Amino acid sequence: METVVEGNEEGKFEDSGVAKSSSSLSSPKQIADPVVYKLVRVEGDGRLVPATDDEVMEVEGLFKNEKGEMLLVDTGQTGVCISNEGSSSGMHHLESSEGLSHSGNTEVDTEKLNARLEYIEEMLQKVKQEEMLRLACGSPDHSSAYVIVASQYSDQHDKLPGIDEKLQSKIVLQETVPSMAAMSNESLINQSRNVRECTNPADGLIEGGSSTSAFCSHSKPDFSKLWGEICLDNMSIKELHETFKATFGRETTVKDKQWLKRRIAMGLINSCDVPTTTFVIKDKKLVRKGKDSCNNVDGIMTQDLAPGASEIDDDIRSHIVDYVVGNDGLLRDEGAVKRVRKPTKRYIEELSEVESKEYSGRLITSAKDSRLQQVSLKSHDRPVRNVSLNGRAIVTRLDSLGGSGVQIPYVCRVRRSRPRKNVMALMKFHHGGVGMADTLVKNAICVRGPQPNDENSNKILKARDAPEQIQQPFMAETEIDKQLTTLGAIELGWNMELKHLDSSGNKVADMPSAKGGIRRKHHRAWTLSEVIKLVEGVSRYGAGRWSEIKRLAFSSYSYRTSVDLKDKWRNLLKASLAQTHSDKVMISRKQASSMPIPVPILLRVRELAEMQAQVPPNLTTVKPVGGNGRSVNDTKCGYL
DNA sequence: TTTAGGG
DNA sequence: CCCTAAA
Incomplete structure (x- = not known):
């Protein structure tokens, strides 16, 4: 029914x-x-x-x-x-x-x-x-x-x-x-x-x-608001683009300032995930x-x-979930276009890649790389036959994306760059030579609840069932901790890590970036919300407790290891130091391809660092961050 | 396993 | 990011 x-x-x-x-x-x-x-x-x-x-x-x-x-x-x-x-x-x-x-x-x-x-x-x-x-x-x-x-x-x-x-x-x-x-x-x-x-x-x-x-x-997640206040309004299109990338981990070509601002804000807001x-x-x-x-x-x-509780059709639910969870805003800006949520190509690729490996024989299970393992789990899901909204039958697989049980179209891995020859051959079977991934993806909008027997979803379900357990210590801490936790946006996202998991799914090997560079093997751009989470985590648990932070704040970000957090923090720290006592000029040079980090965050980083004595004493200039921290005109930025 | 640091 | 030493 x-x-x-x-x-x-x-x-x-x-x-x-x-x-x-x-x-x-x-x-x-x-x-x-x-x-x-x-x-x-x-x-x-x-x-x-x-x-x-x-x-x-x-x-x-x-x-x-x-x-x-x-x-x-x-x-x-x-x-x-x-x-x-x-x-x-x-x-x-x-x-x-x-x-x-x-x-x-x-x-x-x-x-x-x-x-x-x-x-x-x-x-x-x-x-x-x-x-x-x-x-x-x-x-x-x-x-x-x-x-x-x-x-x-x-x-x-x-x-x-x-x-x-x-x-x-x-x-x-x-x-x-x-x-x-x-x-x-x-x-x-x-x-x-x-x-x-x-x-x-x-x-x-x-x-x-x-x-x-x-x-x-x-x-509201107040940090988002602050961020919006501080930067978005005063940003040029270019800056907005950068911020967009920072937030979603991908580029956009949209020129509409309003749209960009909105999207960015959304991204931030959405970083407060939705179970x-x-x-x-x-x-x-x-x-x-x-x-x-x-x-x-x-x-x-x-x-x-x-x-x-309510018997809303899965399709609808999924749409909603998908919407909230989704991230690719391109098609649904003003509602003018018919908007269909779909998993990003990259996400599909990623899974398909693993799958193809599995099917081709050996299951790759590097004990070391938990990321891989996790992905591998997903491959246990068998393809499922489905009827999409428009009635066409398609084949998808169920994937427990953040517990939402999104079904991902079953496709061969499609490279983002130029297809390999064999793929080319396959594509001939598809109308007009259009990438078949696209074709399939378009039809795949079905979503189902998590499968009980799926290990991943089980995990997630558990986590969902006991949010308090995770939260409790945190709340207690904040209560005591009169030093105000700033970046409020995280607050919402803290327990609900689901979110647009793949907004920036760019764990791609040697993917030629849009700007011509080459991305590293397992690079995944840090989104603003992640950064915020990180900063929050540090403020709460202290720098160095990376595994703690990882566990509590990044539990759903399987691709962020505690080492990653540490590294990121190191970078943030660097950026924040640079930001505080060097001329804005120098900073803006470095801007090449990295994303701007809102100054308030950097200030916060600096603040935390000083508090935790991570900053060399000779650099700990007393710079009150309280009042001027969010001057509206302050759009200087660091980098992600 | 987790941290810290260098590469 | 990756790798590794050290804890």
Whole structure:
């Protein structure tokens, strides 16, 4: 059985009786035009059958508007929730109705599904966009449309507003603090806890004593914001490109500044990973005095898509997951193009490479290289026959990519550069000589849950089940540690390492880089988020505890060894030292192909280094980093 | 195995 | 990044 999310704006499915209204929770006068999504089961013959109550996925916007300020997004007790404020900006109206128009009523055409998914993606896109906007704006007037709250239980809703205000002011306070080092631990903790709370609504949340059970608030990863403030706005296209590369580990040719900024911000935000079964995304547009005049706030929240909790079709789930997890933004910028998530070519290659080795006889298991071993595990997955969204049968294999169980098309390894002759031969069988990887990839969008018998996914599942265990020590530490943990972005990502695992999957042997150089064998560009994680780790556990950091912060980055971390730190340190007491000029020379590291990070590195006496005494000039750390014009950078 | 450092 | 010595 498949299940499809059916959008319903005009109550098409009223008779199904599942459109239970949770509007009792919202102040009626302020609800404008909620979009309700319902689950519809797709029978084998393609009929749509109204979902059962359990499957119902309800979407509702809860718009609290005191000064047009706050918007609460309520997710029903299950599944995906898309709220549409829909007040005046016709944009979403258009989108949603567009989506609806596609959907005939009772036939399962993939188009409909796609439309829906597209819509969801759109929303997600906006989410991020808004995120970006807000990040880039930076000033404390975020109070407008700032807090988005998602609650898991509808009956809790009435409690939310008050809490929100508290939280809101708290957050605003934080944001007013100029130094990036000023992130309060409290907020960090809250953030992380909130994340967990989403799946675990039974616990209280805010220490203020407010009865906030089942309440999930989501403040921003503050570091991202800082970063956005500091750099993005002032960057030239070129700089943005570099930053993009730093963030995603790959190049982009997009010229659109907005897009770049947005993507980068997204990358940073996304570095706060999303567990496969639980993720929260929020979306809002805020009225920027003078500037962008956006006025609507949307929220999307998908919760606990675990089987049983809500029976959202895997396809949909995967799309969402995929979206969040995904990284290749090229195709889905403005939603103009049909966007289909797919594993990156490189990722496919990588796995295929290993596989081909295995199939060709000897299983390569270098006891030394755990990376290889891990990859090898994946190759135990057998090919699986699948039907893609557009009905064509394709062959994929299940791969436990970060536990999301993404199915990767089964392809022969395709080289990024010029294909070898034998591959060329193979390609002849494909239309127009187009790379068959591409062809297959396009069709492969299916995703399934992790296989229980897959060692990897098991590991991941375990890890997911016990996030607290990992987090607990950390939280305790931060609580004590009054030295504020800065880079808040990590906070979210700390326990949820899933993310766009492959945004930069470039562990390629001697791959000719775009710039003509040759990359090293196992080089994998450090992304900004990784760097942030690293810095955070050092600040927490101290430089030298590489294996600790590796284990706790980079557990899902199998390709980063503790040695890598150490090396990276060494480089960072170098960069930070250079940055602090040499002229900006010298630094900018080195810029060749490496990516800029935001100065705040470097300052932080320096700071940590000094604290841990890693800096030669003669160099420890007293340079207060607190106040000037984030001057908006400060765009000097180090390198990744 | 993990760290530290040199290459 | 890789390699290795040392712990």
